[in-house]
Amino acid sequence: MLRLYDTRRRAVVPFRPRSSPITLYVCGVTPYDTTHLGHARTFLAFDVLVRHLEAAGRAVRYVQNVTDIDESILQRATRDGVSWRDLGRREERAFLADMRRLGWRRPDVMPHATREMPAMRAMIDALLEKGCAYDITGGVYFDTTRARHFGELSRLSAARMRRMLAAQDDAALDDPERRHPVDFALWRQVPSGPRWPSRYGRGRPGWHIECSAMSLRHLGPRIDIHGGGNDLVYPHHENEIAQSECATGLRPFVGWWMHTGPVRLEAEKMSKSLGNMVFVRTALERAKPQALRLYLLDSHYRRPFDHDEAELIRARERAAALAEALGRGPVGPLGRDGATREVLAALDDDLDTRTAIRLLERGAAKASVDAKRSLRHLARRVLGVL
Ligand SMILES: [Zn+2]
Numbered sequence: 001m002l003r004l005y006d007t008r009r010r011a012v013v014p015f016r017p018r019s020s021p022i023t024l025y026v027c028g029v030t031p032y033d034t035t036h037l038g039h040a041r042t043f044l045a046f047d048v049l050v051r052h053l054e055a056a057g058r059a060v061r062y063v064q065n066v067t068d069i070d071e072s073i074l075q076r077a078t079r080d081g082v083s084w085r086d087l088g089r090r091e092e093r094a095f096l097a098d099m100r101r102l103g104w105r106r107p108d109v110m111p112h113a114t115r116e117m118p119a120m121r122a123m124i125d126a127l128l129e130k131g132c133a134y135d136i137t138g139g140v141y142f143d144t145t146r147a148r149h150f151g152e153l154s155r156l157s158a159a160r161m162r163r164m165l166a167a168q169d170d171a172a173l174d175d176p177e178r179r180h181p182v183d184f185a186l187w188r189q190v191p192s193g194p195r196w197p198s199r200y201g202r203g204r205p206g207w208h209i210e211c212s213a214m215s216l217r218h219l220g221p222r223i224d225i226h227g228g229g230n231d232l233v234y235p236h237h238e239n240e241i242a243q244s245e246c247a248t249g250l251r252p253f254v255g256w257w258m259h260t261g262p263v264r265l266e267a268e269k270m271s272k273s274l275g276n277m278v279f280v281r282t283a284l285e286r287a288k289p290q291a292l293r294l295y296l297l298d299s300h301y302r303r304p305f306d307h308d309e310a311e312l313i314r315a316r317e318r319a320a321a322l323a324e325a326l327g328r329g330p331v332g333p334l335g336r337d338g339a340t341r342e343v344l345a346a347l348d349d350d351l352d353t354r355t356a357i358r359l360l361e362r363g364a365a366k367a368s369v370d371a372k373r374s375l376r377h378l379a380r381r382v383l384g385v386l
Pocket residue numbers: 026027028211236
């Protein structure tokens with residue numbers, strides 16, 4: 001049985017989905033720069049999760065958003081002298097091309113923020129009606145004192161939340177008149193740039209309301225798994241819980257919160273803001289997609305991942321050796337041989353892809369003809385390393 005770590009409960013818990021299909025929402029990209037290994041690692045972890053569930057015959061409905069309007073897109077577009085729409089479209093196409101090369105199981109729905117304004121406004125209306133939000137001069141804010149469980153996901157002190165909130169890209173746009181310093185914007189009136197009409201003035205939605213509104217519209221009020229990088233725990237996901245639970249009155253909004261560890265370069269997190277990135281397309285010049293997948297999946301998804309060129313080269317050799325050991329024949333059904341069972345058990349253990357890959361490597365050499373067919377199934381269809 002699959003067991004997954006839930007950030008909210010801080011424990012590995014047997015996965016018992018509420019629904020069929022299983023509902024999965026992953027926070028996607030803000031397309032203004034090239035896909036780096038940090039993105040790839042996060043999305044590949046969920047890719048393997050979905051493939052693992054689907055290989056076991058379970059249906060999954062996977063939604064991943066595209067934040068195509070955001071302060072970071074606007075800032076980059078101004079810097080480069082291009083339109084924010086063109087920049088977003090171009091970078092989104094590049095992201096999809098990179099992920100396609102990596103064999104990504106594409107989400108069933110990829111909603112875009114700019115096309116979901118009615119759903120966001122409807123949710124803001126519901127929050128105002130329930131008294132969880134207030135309308136002031138600069139926009140509409142969520143009243144965090146109305147969320148009884150606020151802080152349950154991140155378990156941070158109010159002082160720490162304040163500091164982290166102040167460091168966000170859009171903090172400068174926040175109304176200093178809001179009631180509490182950790183109250184966050186649902187809608188901001190802005191004097192210029194792209195704006196949408198609303199009964200609270202022309203403006204732009206806050207980032208967090210995007211994911212609450214889209215997950216409600218595409219997956220319903222309660223979802224099985226919500227994922228993203230662990231830098232999203234606060235404020236993004238904490239605020240999503242507050243909004244969604246207040247708007248729908250249902251709790252918990254999410255059964256399993258899954259967060260991936262950062263990819264680091266020389267002990268610093270790889271990020272657009274630091275500019276210390278290794279791009280997927282650069283890595284793919286040195287290694288085939290299967291080898292890059294093996295490299296990125298060769299560590300537990302919750303742990304930080306330290307990029308190491310020598311290991312990437314070694315992953316190339318390991319992927320070639322695995323292909324050699326498994327042979328060229330057809331992919332068979334999942335068998336009941338020992339090696340197959342061990343690999344599946346590793347994946348069931350909070351998606352331990354590192355152990356799964358190592359068991360696959362060990363089992364491949366001595367497997368029978370039938371077992372090899374089954375292991376090829378795991379290597380190709382589930383882990384994508386063959
Ligand atoms: Zn999100």
